[in-house]
Amino acid sequence: xxxxxxxxxxxxxxxxIDPSAVVAxxxxxxxxxxxxxxxxxxxxxxxxxxxxxxxxxxxxLIQPLLFTAMFAFIFGGAISGSVSDYLPVLIPGILAQxxxxxxxxxxxxxxxxxxxxxxxxxxxxxIARIAPLAGPMIADLIRYGLAxxxxxxxxxxxxxxxxxxxxGCVGGIVLTVIAGWSLAWIFTWLGxxxxxxxxxxxxxxxxxxxxxxxxxxxxxxxxxxxxxxxFVKVNPVSHVVSAVRDLFNDGAVTAEVxxxxxxxxxxxxxxxxxxVRSYSRKM
Amino acid sequence: MADLSAVRAxxxxxxxxxxxxxxxxDLHVRQGEIFGVLGPNGAGKTTMLRMLATLLPIDGGHAxxxxxxxxxxxxxxxxxxxxxxxxxSVDEDLTARENLWLFARLQGLTxxxxxxxxxxxxxxxxxxxxxxxxxxxxxxxxxxxxxxASSLITRPPLIFLDEPTTGLDxxxxxxxxxxxxxxxxxxxxxxxxxxxxxEADQLADRVAVIDRGRKVAEDTxxxxxxxxxxxxxxxxxxxxxxxxxxxxxxxxxxGEEPVLTPESGRMNIPLPDPxxxxxxxxxxxxxxxxxxxxxxxxxxxxxxFLALTGHGADDEPQMEAAR
Numbered sequence: 279x280x281x282x283x284x285x286x287x288x289x290x291x292x293x294x295i296d297p298s299a300v301v302a303x304x305x306x307x308x309x310x311x312x313x314x315x316x317x318x319x320x321x322x323x324x325x326x327x328x329x330x331x332x333x334x335x336x337x338x339l340i341q342p343l344l345f346t347a348m349f350a351f352i353f354g355g356a357i358s359g360s361v362s363d364y365l366p367v368l369i370p371g372i373l374a375q376x377x378x379x380x381x382x383x384x385x386x387x388x389x390x391x392x393x394x395x396x397x398x399x400x401x402x403x404x405i406a407r408i409a410p411l412a413g414p415m416i417a418d419l420i421r422y423g424l425a426x427x428x429x430x431x432x433x434x435x436x437x438x439x440x441x442x443x444x445x446g447c448v449g450g451i452v453l454t455v456i457a458g459w460s461l462a463w464i465f466t467w468l469g470x471x472x473x474x475x476x477x478x479x480x481x482x483x484x485x486x487x488x489x490x491x492x493x494x495x496x497x498x499x500x501x502x503x504x505x506x507x508x509f510v511k512v513n514p515v516s517h518v519v520s521a522v523r524d525l526f527n528d529g530a531v532t533a534e535v536x537x538x539x540x541x542x543x544x545x546x547x548x549x550x551x552x553x554v555r556s557y558s559r560k561m
Numbered sequence: 562m563a564d565l566s567a568v569r570a571x572x573x574x575x576x577x578x579x580x581x582x583x584x585x586x587d588l589h590v591r592q593g594e595i596f597g598v599l600g601p602n603g604a605g606k607t608t609m610l611r612m613l614a615t616l617l618p619i620d621g622g623h624a625x626x627x628x629x630x631x632x633x634x635x636x637x638x639x640x641x642x643x644x645x646x647x648x649x650s651v652d653e654d655l656t657a658r659e660n661l662w663l664f665a666r667l668q669g670l671t672x673x674x675x676x677x678x679x680x681x682x683x684x685x686x687x688x689x690x691x692x693x694x695x696x697x698x699x700x701x702x703x704x705x706x707x708x709x710a711s712s713l714i715t716r717p718p719l720i721f722l723d724e725p726t727t728g729l730d731x732x733x734x735x736x737x738x739x740x741x742x743x744x745x746x747x748x749x750x751x752x753x754x755x756x757x758x759x760e761a762d763q764l765a766d767r768v769a770v771i772d773r774g775r776k777v778a779e780d781t782x783x784x785x786x787x788x789x790x791x792x793x794x795x796x797x798x799x800x801x802x803x804x805x806x807x808x809x810x811x812x813x814x815x816g817e818e819p820v821l822t823p824e825s826g827r828m829n830i831p832l833p834d835p836x837x838x839x840x841x842x843x844x845x846x847x848x849x850x851x852x853x854x855x856x857x858x859x860x861x862x863x864x865x866f867l868a869l870t871g872h873g874a875d876d877e878p879q880m881e882a883a884r
Binding site: 294295296297298300301303304305306307308312315316319320322323326327330331394395396397398399400401402403404405409 | 565567592614615616627628629634636637639640641642644646648650651652653654655659663664666667668669711716717718719747748749750
């Protein structure tokens, strides 16, 4: 009963609410600056959740280590003649694959999150519809960064010596993070469309495997049949992989880097509006 | 400004496939009142509230909140309405303080202001000791209080409460009622849904009774109760075939129409005054009609329903309003 007494003795604010004054203060939509503040608040929420559930870092930690070692020793000899000759080809490929896995987790987690009661409140608040989607994606930048660095470190440990030096490596990782964030909009869109987290997982797998394996991530594109090469050439993952190779191995900002960035911009331009629209319609 | 209504809805409609969840409901909520929407599960209460809160698209009809069109200006509506749902819509993975901070930041309060308002609200709702505990350790009542606190951050002039006390124990329910009454003294208008006549009676200035997506009555709680009598005399006759005779006795003595329930021999008699129960019992004995059991009960939602619609509140369990 102490509750009741505190409630009566400490009114929130003494003034009474004047509805017509509140109506006059309302705005038709969130301004760009307001939207940015909302996105950052949602990002901070996602970070707090990450800290409390470290198990969601498993894919980020294990996949780079496991796949780098496994692929290098299994395919190295067959594809490039030796493990050390394969590493400059493989590490950028693994990097792209890891980034895509993290993207997939973004979609699955968004779907899980959307099924919770708190999303009802997000929808009832006067916030930009993009904020609940974009916030977690900003927090996910940390996961892309972590996964990229780990992949590179695993490569270095088994003998990869990138010719691009420190700058080239930093450039490659930054590009991977940008690409991961951009491609994540595809999976975010799936997250808003699908009926359950499991179905997001299933559909995402079907998208992720062709995107990574039907690219130049693990094998040189020239060895593929012509019709497949055609797909590999338009696959944005191929461009990202080539660009990261150029950065890592030669420290060169080539046309491939430009194509990769353009590819990312196109993906965001198409899928971000789709995701927001499907999210708003879900209410 | 005085005649600006808080809510004005005309013939609202919502369909879920072939099922018409809300079927042409008119609603007029005046400023500063507590308006209750009373009805059983699946009557369309929650659906109606969610349409007004921009959480569900309106399929037909027109709705305004403080003169703002709900369909055309959802972003403005969201600045005018605080929504507290049937299931606490707070973030289970954050603490109470973090929840309030997040909702405050999202609504444009500065970091420092968000922190102070969180402290104020935690104190006001008696949650300061649990402020930094994970929500998984919260009781149902604490969650509801946090949920309500989250709706009050920007002091919205209109507050929607969807079944605010369903599932709470009587003591917590009483506390919630006190809090709701206080909100009105701050100048807020409240639209609440409930399954309990008792709750509508305690809180609401006016009540709309909803059944199968339609409004079947709208009045003050007192007026609604007089339609069914203040309390009910329930009796089972020893011999079921006496029902008609017994009904005549009741009509003669009280001038009230008894409700005969399907099981033979069972009668519910509305009592304007509980003391008149004795008159009925004496009348029945004088007429030589035996009774097997007798009780006097306060009117329940079921009886209000029976009186207003001719069928019970849970005659036909319908699909739970889609969320």
